[in-house]
Amino acid sequence: MKKITIVAFDKFTDVDVFLPWDLLNRVKFREKDWSVKIVGSKERHISVTGIPVPTHGIIEECNTADVVFFASGAGTRALIKDPEYLKRFKLNPEKQLICSMCSGSLVLAALGLLNGITATTYPTAAQELQSYGVEVEEKPLVIHGNIATAAGCLAAVDLVGWIVERMLGPEVREDIIASVQPVGKGLECIY
């Protein structure tokens, strides 16, 4: 079973959890052995707009996942100042795909996962990311081996594409991405 964890927290940006969540769940139409969970440090987290989302598991589940996806939002600023939270993660970029949307890159930096590599982030988080010694690139998606950072909400489509291609190959990637394109602009139904 391939296991994907999306890390949520209080004050997450709605679309940065729910767009990848929806896209990654579509993979189940192509691959039965595929699990997607929203994980967190509470039984539910509340988005920046006030939507409560029950978590499917605790953040320690990331430590045994195949893919760890950090969402973004104003709430990342509290996480990176919380050593007790951060030390619950024992991630291994040699064995896991690890990635972030927008300001989720700050959590990657706080975990030391961006040491010596470049990354992208939402412009309002760029200075804070640089303060970790990370060189910020103004690109939608920056990939170094098993670590990817994406920024600008709709770049989640590219980031999910990268995950799906790395896990299941380019054909499944194409199917998933085509399933959300506008009608007349590349939409292909997969179910």
Added chain:
Amino acid sequence: MKKITIVAFDKFTDVDVFLPWDLLNRVKFREKDWSVKIVGSKERHISVTGIPVPTHGIIEECNTADVVFFASGAGTRALIKDPEYLKRFKLNPEKQLICSMCSGSLVLAALGLLNGITATTYPTAAQELQSYGVEVEEKPLVIHGNIATAAGCLAAVDLVGWIVERMLGPEVREDIIASVQPVGKGLECIY
């Protein structure tokens, strides 16, 4: 106060509620008198992937809203067969903007709102939409006066753009849409 209602229901497609929800909430950075509610026929509805979303109000709130946005998903098929549900709507396309994502167009058709006009929908719903006598166009967005139908999840960006421009003009539209573009591909921060 401008009032926007997003109609959810059991088995809604996650991204077709949460992407417009997130985008429409961003308008509050530009316009304080702006309310967005997810409405339904229950205290909470469960998405097709199992995410429960508490509703902010009942579907009758649509009858006094400025904009009524029907989400999509497998659950639309139950709604259109439920006369008790449908008759709770007293919508007026002379005074309200009324729109749908993907198979949400079936609910517009069942309410008689697409009589004599064309519409777009998700390909798997096209035949059912035609059964209402509606001519289906293979386009991301079809607009007739105050009624708009969009299809293919990412066409929600165009549909929300139409709503925002109609309500608040082209500058606010540009700001909202720019705020979710990928970094390096048009992203502009609005907060």
